[in-house]
Amino acid sequence: MHRRLWLSVAMLVAGASLLVAASFASAGTASHALKQGGIWKYGTTGASVQVDPQIAYITTAWWLEYSTAAKLYNYPDKPGPAGSTLHPEVASKFTVSKNGKTYTFTIRKGFKFSNGKPVTPASFKYAIDRVANKGLASPGAQFITDPNGTNIVGAAKVNSGAAQHVSGVSVKGQKLTVHLTKPDGTFMAKITMPFFQATSTALPLSQEVVTVHSANDLPSAGPYTYTRNDVNQLTSVRRNKFYKTGPGRHRPHNLQGLDVFWNQNEATLYNQVAANQVDEDPVPSPDKVQGLANQYKVNKSRFWAKSQNCTGYLPLNMSNSLFKGNLPLRQAVNYAIERAPYVGQAGPYAGDTWTHLFNPGVPGWRNVSLYKRNLATAKKLAKGHLKNGKITVYFRSSGTVNPAQAQIVRSDLQAIGFQSGNINMKGFSGGNIYTAMGVKGNDADMGVSMGWCSDFPDPYDWINVLLYGPSIQADNNVNYSYMNIAKWNKKMASAAKLVGPKRYKVYGQMDLDLMKQVAPLAATRTYNNRYFFSNRINPKSLVYQGIYQDFSIGAMALK
Structure with a gap:
């Protein structure tokens, strides 16, 4: 299913005062009480999703990217209202011009991609260039070329093929400046979509990245990174070894990683989770659901509905x-x-x-x-x-x-x-x-x-x-x-x-x-959403992130 629930417009018009001093410290602190390490095994009957950050636009893909992406502002790994409030992540703050058309972000130092390269303001400019690129045909282009909504200066020109770089986005020192053609109250909600995460120039400007064999093939700057993507077989994320605690970098990362097994047989997958060989079945067979609810209750241990x-x-x-x-x-x-x-x-x-x-x-x-x-x-x-x-x-x-x-x-x-x-x-x-x-x-x-x-x-x-x-x-x-x-x-x-x-x-x-x-x-x-889990998972670690409408990978932990 396509996605996604994001921050309400009413929460965005606060402008530059938007939780500038906030951080993810509470989520990170809570993670220390949980077991560290281990690989979460996730099975699904469906085909694999796209993993390129400027192309991916499916529910499961954005769930994975919530663990791999580093964004200007992000949502904390918390349930309920606390998880639906934007916090500064790679950007320490932003300002808005009096006419509402210019946003300037101050980019922190210290974030690194999984290939060891530093994240800079140019990493976000490159993301916008890729989204607007005509050849790449990103579904995110509609969110920055809309004459009736968010329209970044020069984005439509790039999207038409008449230019390569979005003229309305500039970099100077640690500042990233974005010029809009007109004021737009939904801009912050859109620029914090996964499309606009810090993006490495290792990704071709106009070509989708499909196959991944190591952390260097699709570098990302969040707590996790893709280390393998075999289409319709296996997708793996592992801890980004360059993600170190610091300003803006307090997100939990309890698991060593997660493996997604695609195209699984429905009955086999259910039996594997029941036998604790696989940790999660995100869509248990309908004829099994009532039995699961009767046996485990709802939202208590192994069966959850959200x-x-x-x-x-x-x-x-x-x-x-x-x-x-x-x-x-x-x-x-x-x-x-x-x-x-x-x-x-x-x-x-x-x-x-x-x-x-x-x-x-x-x-x-x-x-x-x-x-x-x-x-x-x-x-x-x-x-x-x-x-x-x-x-x-x-x-x-x-x-x-x-x-x-x-x-x-x-x-x-x-x-x-x-x-x-x-x-x-x-x-x-x-x-x-x-x-x-x-x-x-x-x-x-x-x-x-x-x-x-x-x-x-x-x-x-x-x-x-x-x-x-x-x-x-x-x-x-x-x-x-x-x-x-x-x-x-x-x-x-x-x-x-x-x-x-x-x-x-x-x-x-x-x-x-x-x-x-x-x-x-x-x-x-x-x-x-309905879930069936193995008895290896720690139910106390399950944080249902309402914006991404799934459980936070970084918060999850095994027993």
């Missing part, structure tokens, strides 16, 4: 012929989907049914049910709008839940008139479905078992990021519906300028209006 600021949905590709200019069919799909059994495939504690984009974690959300299943209405809307009667459906083939959900959707499509032989189901393992659907011109008419988690809890990140047409590029798109309607683009741009309660009110209504008047997707569910 909520996410995420919405599951079926994107409907409005650029391909089937759904293009076909509002009745898009509405028909919304009425046809059997949401209760769809969510039920994931088992107890998985989440609830949902019918519009904003979940309860999004400011401005409204408790409204728009599309209760009504097959008669769905059939009426679909009649005469199936075009050639053929549909291509991308679905997630890993595990047992995703294929089962795909079969429910297939059955629902047949119920509104599609013939079985005309429904082309294409399976993708794990997060590969996002890569495939992110390519402009792909042949998918819709996707199944997909979802979105906030990058930061502002409605902009749901509507403007997911549905704003001008942001569509050649690949790495997140507008999987490929919605690009001038009238709605204008409405989104106008809403982005609003502040305070009016902003949330307008976006909340737009969420409902989009679903009724455009229906670019069919919302299906909300989400909980």
Whole structure:
């Protein structure tokens, strides 16, 4: 699932006074009471994720990068509200010009990449150059080239291929200065995304790093670093030996490292965790969940369930012929989907049914049910709008839940008139479905078992990021519906300028209006994370980091 929950805009407008004197000392101190060392073994049924910091944009990838990245400001390894407050990390402070368009960061000395090279202000300038680079096609580019939001001077020019370096970012001594084309209250939330972490020039400017064999291949400056990445097999992180306690460097790093084993068999993985051969199954089989809850209780020892600021949905590709200019069919799909059994495939504690984009974690959300299943209405809307009667459906083939959900959707499509032989189901393992659907011109008419988690809890990140047409590029798109309607683009741009309660009110209504008047997707569910752990893990070390919506790797410890 794409990501992610970030700091609320209201917490950002404090400007230069934002916790300048704070540090991560409390988290680091607490770690000394826990066992040090050991390798945490994590298994998953899905395909591997991208590890390049300017490319990675999947939930699991950002969880890993929370342990490997060093950022200007970061979130502490703490649960609840304490973990959702930005603290200075590599930057000791920042100032904002009176016109709100220039941010100047003071960069600390002492941070080092895992190859031993020092982190400097230029390390952050290079990150921004890579994000903006046209050839690299980073999904992070949209967050610094948005004419209606954060727009760094010169970033759009680089993103168009007309330049190599972002002119609005400069370095002088220990100062990093970023010039915006206009004031933007969400800038700090965005510049602290993993895309903009300290980045080594060992990474090619316009080429993605995929294979990793040592700490020198993908240097990072956080407590951990990637030491191995064999695509679809094994990804390993280990302690960054150059990460030494000092100003800004107080994050816990109890484990020696963590190994992620990809493409595991669901039943085998469950049995291995039960037998304490693997330490974590992040998605236990639905038929096992209630038994785990009964045996271990919830959030006590080996079974845990935690909520996410995420919405599951079926994107409907409005650029391909089937759904293009076909509002009745898009509405028909919304009425046809059997949401209760769809969510039920994931088992107890998985989440609830949902019918519009904003979940309860999004400011401005409204408790409204728009599309209760009504097959008669769905059939009426679909009649005469199936075009050639053929549909291509991308679905997630890993595990047992995703294929089962795909079969429910297939059955629902047949119920509104599609013939079985005309429904082309294409399976993708794990997060590969996002890569495939992110390519402009792909042949998918819709996707199944997909979802979105906030990058930061502002409605902009749901509507403007997911549905704003001008942001569509050649690949790495997140507008999987490929919605690009001038009238709605204008409405989104106008809403982005609003502040305070009016902003949330307008976006909340737009969420409902989009679903009724455009229906670019069919919302299906909300989400909980569920975990099954081995008895090797120390449950007292489990710190659920709400921003990253997962347990902090650095805080985790074995018994």
